[in-house]
Amino acid sequence: MNIGTLLFFGLGTLVAGIALGPRLPRVWLALTIAGTLAMLGAALSMLGGGSAWEWRSGFQLGGETLHLRLDGISAIFLALVAAVGGLGAIYAREYWSDEQHPESAPRSRLWWCAIILSMGFVLLSSNGLHFLIAWELFALSSFFLITLDRSARAGRAAGWLYLAASHAGTLCLFAFFTALAARTGSWELGPMRGHADLGALFWLALAGFGVKAGLFPLHIWLPSAHANAPSHVSAMMSGVTIKMGIYGLIRFSGWLPMPDAAGWTLMGVGSVTAVLGIAFALAQNDLKRLLAYCSVENVGVMAIGIGGALLGAAHGDALWGRLLLAGALLHVWNHGLFKSLLFFSAGSVLHATGTRELSRLGGLWRSMPWTAVMFAVGAAAVCGLPPLNGFVSEWLIYLGLFDTAASRNPSAVMAMPATILLALAGALALASFLKAGAVIFLGAPRTKAAEGAHESGPLMRGSMGALASACVAIGLAPALLWPPIARAVGIWNPAWASGAPPVPLFALGMAHVLLAGLLLAGGALLWRRVHATGMRRALTWDCGYSRPTARMQYTGGSFSAIAAGWFSWILRPERLQHRPRGPFPERASWVERAPETVLERIIEPAGRVVMQLSNAARRLQRGRLQFYIVYLAGGLIALAVLALWTK
């Protein structure tokens, strides 16, 4: 089947899903799976070597003919949308079922299809106006998905914050696309490197797409939106929708002429985003906020890659720029896979215990072994540990940065700090995910809720299993992914179109296979040895305590205290303590909260000042005629004085 047929089949089934979904959940599931499979098929046949697909209809929308195009870059993103869209639908069938959420489950199904469709259109549209329409539809579907559960105040607030931030970004994109159309004389999008005067527009695109991607400090909406949304929506938001911002940056940095500072800025912003994002993640006590901040970090990693590619293109040195862009593109996939996996596992925990607070969980491996294993795989992948997929893309980015440094190119002045910050971010990610995994799944349950947890059903486990096996597969056979990535790199910069990987991806894959084999062998050997020598169980040795309690365990807050302390200059943790007093203290408590510093210390105070000024100005509006006559007279006199003065 050719790409066009598949795409239109996907479109038809997803529209049918929107129409029928609210009432017929099973039909909706079948339609969504069929639609996303068709989209995945189209994207994969494009990635497998198809030529770019273009379609122009006579049909007009907003005075412009509908023009769709799928090429190597958009296919990468479309494949991710389709994969997470389909698996998320399977997951949501169980996670957000009609029995538990009779009021919002139908809406969830409707907007789920809508967001897949609108993201598909963002990726396909080749016309600025239609891009904006699709972008807006996509933002609105996200808003309705975030606010599915309207009973919680935090969820509604997160939805509004998202809507406001997203529209601030869209405003920049409006300016970007209209300026683009005004200068080129057409809304059609495509390579425009010839127009040297378009360079400055990049800054508008960076602001607009940066808000969606969550680059620091434009990420303010991201943690609360991703944390308060239902988990299948969080997976979609963190795994896929923020990648639309990355898509915009890659797409338009490939098409437009770039200002010289673009690469430097993007790499610098990316490094800062990576380190600060993961520092915020480390300090969180809310599992889903932790995951959301980690997405900020990974967006930073991708931005380092894109910035490096821009520097590479500017300095005429093909090799390391290519590596960095390839790393960023591969990281789009990898992060989409493991972050969806982690959010699915988080949803499974939330579903079983009703809480996202790390300090109320613990010991869940016994009741939820499947989820525990899935979370561990996701955590290892997000920390970039071999032999999983996260390492492959980080390896490509590191290699690009090392090559930049080794080649003694002027860009190395930026690449060397970026390398060190990336290493710092990697080590902090390890601490964050060790904290999350251990506090949730290991040790003893800290509350009744954690004690009564239960494993999630087969659909939720199945979708997690599919994502985890994708993470393992990409790690073991990274060389297979090189051709589609290389083609996308070649589309981004035609000078870089060549086949053979400049790095030994095949050797890395072999090393990973060897490592995986040895890990299995080593694990089996030790497992058998332990059982052969005889094993008995006893209480955890705690310096002689005979009855340890769950409250004596190390907490997540204590675990992260050392490293989070190094970042207290930006984390600004809020502490509330009641010290024990007197010989028979009744109660003592210690609560620590890591606020979203940029939002709560900068944006909100600024907003309050604006509100105060507006309130002061409002006093002018008294609603009485006499005052308006006075204003008019005053204004006239002032004008007269001004006229006489300047004469």
Add this chain to the structure above:
Amino acid sequence: MIAILEIVFRLALWLLVAPLLPGIINKVKAWVAGRQGPPVLQLYYDLARLWRKSVVMSTLASPGFVIGPAVAWVALVVAALLVPLGPAGGALSFKGDVLLLVYLLALARFCTSWAALETGSAFEGMGAAREVSYAVLTEAALITAILSLSVQTGSVMLSGMLSLSSGPGALLLAAGLFSVLLAENCRVPFDDPNTHLELTMIHEAMVLDHSGPLLAVVLHGAAVKLLLFAVLLSEAVLPLGRLPPLAAAGALAGSVGLVTVGVGLVESLLARFAFRRVPLLLTIAFLFCLFALVLAWIGGAR
């Protein structure tokens, strides 16, 4: 076939030589203190004994408590296989293998700490928290050191970057990497491998609940890691590639021995630092590596 034999031979070398180092360190400490000390081969006896013992596992621990040490051990051994042995080169050598090495060390850290946290003990929690937090600084220092070698030699491959001299920054790099070695292997002044039951420990606090074969694997992995860092440090500083093969092998062995004795001397002559000063010390190690990088960068011609 020959390749497989070579890997098996290297594996045997790493596995058999590694437990020698802690023995030498202990002998040096005993000698400085004027004691007889345990035999140099003590760790071999301990490992053999532990491997035969049965295991006591915490009631809270999951199968991850067994899998964790196994994965960490395999990761360390594979990392060791990546390290070139002077004139013999590395068993697996490809561009970017140095990053695989760094992340294999991270994998080992992840799994050791995961296994430590299995027990829900506050001691092990403290140990693991310190381990991963200080690793943030050591990893930055290590990557900076590698970056300076890479800038110096123009290579991103272990065999390429370690065979040449590390240039004008060699001394700085040696100081930085030696501090990283001490911190990563939990030696004085960062940690004290002798006192097991203190609140102040890192690595020893993490393995409090491990016993029998599990503890054997952890101890052996730690020995392999120490040898790995000693080899890495020696090769980063000495221009082994310019010597004839036999001399290079001798120089490498001698230098590893020297580093080991150095660790023993540091341990005898210094006291462990207070924990709040550890980050400061690690930052200094990072700065050593950073200055080595700056020197390599402005050093220019190679």
